[in-house]
Amino acid sequence: MDNASMLTWIELSRSALDHNITSLARLAGGVDMAVCVKANAYGHGLAETIDVIRDRDDCAYVTVHSLAEASACRDAGWRRRILLVGPFPLKRANDLVELDIEPLISDKSALRAVGKAAAKRKIRLRTHLKLETGTGRQGITEDEFDSFAKVYRQYDSLVRPYAAATHFANIEDTTNHEYAEYQLDRFDRMLRKLASLKLRPDIRHTASSAAVILFSKTHFDLVRPGIAVYGHWPSKETYLSYRLMGGENRLFKPVLSWKTRVMQIKKLPADAYIGYGCTYRTTAPTTLAVLPVGYADGYSRALSNQAYVLINGKRAQVRGRVCMDLIMVDITDIKGVKIGSEAVLIGPSGGEFISAEQLAGWAGTINYEILARLGGHLPRLIVK
Ligand SMILES: *Cc1c(COP(=O)(O)O)cnc(C)c1O
Numbered sequence: 001m002d003n004a005s006m007l008t009w010i011e012l013s014r015s016a017l018d019h020n021i022t023s024l025a026r027l028a029g030g031v032d033m034a035v036c037v038k039a040n041a042y043g044h045g046l047a048e049t050i051d052v053i054r055d056r057d058d059c060a061y062v063t064v065h066s067l068a069e070a071s072a073c074r075d076a077g078w079r080r081r082i083l084l085v086g087p088f089p090l091k092r093a094n095d096l097v098e099l100d101i102e103p104l105i106s107d108k109s110a111l112r113a114v115g116k117a118a119a120k121r122k123i124r125l126r127t128h129l130k131l132e133t134g135t136g137r138q139g140i141t142e143d144e145f146d147s148f149a150k151v152y153r154q155y156d157s158l159v160r161p162y163a164a165a166t167h168f169a170n171i172e173d174t175t176n177h178e179y180a181e182y183q184l185d186r187f188d189r190m191l192r193k194l195a196s197l198k199l200r201p202d203i204r205h206t207a208s209s210a211a212v213i214l215f216s217k218t219h220f221d222l223v224r225p226g227i228a229v230y231g232h233w234p235s236k237e238t239y240l241s242y243r244l245m246g247g248e249n250r251l252f253k254p255v256l257s258w259k260t261r262v263m264q265i266k267k268l269p270a271d272a273y274i275g276y277g278c279t280y281r282t283t284a285p286t287t288l289a290v291l292p293v294g295y296a297d298g299y300s301r302a303l304s305n306q307a308y309v310l311i312n313g314k315r316a317q318v319r320g321r322v323c324m325d326l327i328m329v330d331i332t333d334i335k336g337v338k339i340g341s342e343a344v345l346i347g348p349s350g351g352e353f354i355s356a357e358q359l360a361g362w363a364g365t366i367n368y369e370i371l372a373r374l375g376g377h378l379p380r381l382i383v384k
Contacts, residue, residue, distance in 0.1 A: 011256070012382050018056075021058065024223070028223045032223075037049055040374075042368070067095060090110065093117040094120070102125070102163075105127045106138040108151060125158065127163075129148070129165065130167075145197055163221075172234035173237060177241075180215065184206070187206065209227050213251075232252065232371070262290070262341045263339065279321055286319075288319065289337060295323070295324055302362070304318065305319065308329075309344060310348075313351060
């Protein structure tokens with residue numbers, strides 16, 4: 001399919017995705033990668049992303065949040081390893097064993113369920129033990145170590161604590177990294193305590209994108225980058241910290257563009273209202289373009305009267321409220337717009353660019369949320 005037959009679609013740059021993974025692999029200094037593909041590959045499309053990364057031998061793992069995502073990775077032809085970082089229904093532990101999915105364990109009943117499933121089939125399964133070092137989310141605390149050690153002993157030959165892992169709470173939201181250092185110290189202390197209980201994981205992993213970029217001592221044996229794979233900085237603070245360290249500018253290139261087409265053009269007089277709630281009123285004769293995209297596609301209603309789209313390389317502002325499936329933009333001063341003209345919601349047009357970060361700013365959120373909420377139903381095309 002080419003984009004001529006589409007009204008609203010997403011384009012993915014294969015070369016940008018390759019470039020970003022190469023940058024991350026270089027930063028990680030040859031440590032294996034677990035490419036994070038949760039949330040439909042941060043909105044980029046799970047199958048499409050796997051299609052690009054499956055041939056790279058530096059991507060040992062993909063990281064997913066749910067069993068459904070893990071299973072979709074297998075369906076998309078991913079034969080290598082899968083790290084499941086979210087919870088799974090205990091009744092489905094058999095599926096983990098059958099699909100060879102390595103769960104991140106932070107709950108004893110989950111470990112028991114996996115142990116039973118592995119014992120039933122006499123299949124070995126690697127587990128990754130999540131340690132609570134101060135994020136206050138998943139992860140086991142030191143007072144639970146004894147009881148986890150018991151469960152591991154019970155399923156000794158089949159289920160091992162293959163890895164120890166943790167996750168940083170405050171690495172992308174600040175240029176002060178004391179809290180990350182504190183979590184690393186705790187991680188180290190917890191590993192020594194585990195060793196005293198004869199739990200000695202083969203590998204350790206802690207690093208999301210910001211940690212991969214800023215802290216080589218968090219890399220250990222495996223890194224788990226997400227947002228940077230897709231060409232986005234985890235935050236301004238991460239970018240600033242990196243540039244202050246003297247890092248290069250073109251480390252990551254955005255992979256995704258989001259496009260739609262002008263479906264109607266209309267002229268309104270001065271003093272006319274636009275859209276639900278009459279939140280915008282023209283002050284002069286105005287030409288509007290109607291675009292077939294709305295909050296049902298992930299174009300947040302918070303963008304009402306805030307955002308711009310690009311048409312013919314020029315900025316056209318969203319007028320009135322974002323509807324479920326439509327938006328209206330002001331093209332009064334843009335020449336040559338026709339029915340079918342391309343409108344860029346995220347990405348370049350002429351010399352102009354609208355980034356996921358700009359949309360996030362207008363909508364009062366972060367780039368992660370803008371990307372993760374892109375409608376799963378939108379067609380994705382891999383280009384160059
Ligand atoms: C989402 C996630 C990551 C990736 O985070 P980014 O900031 O997108 O790089 C890494 N590890 C875990 C446990 C995650 O949930």
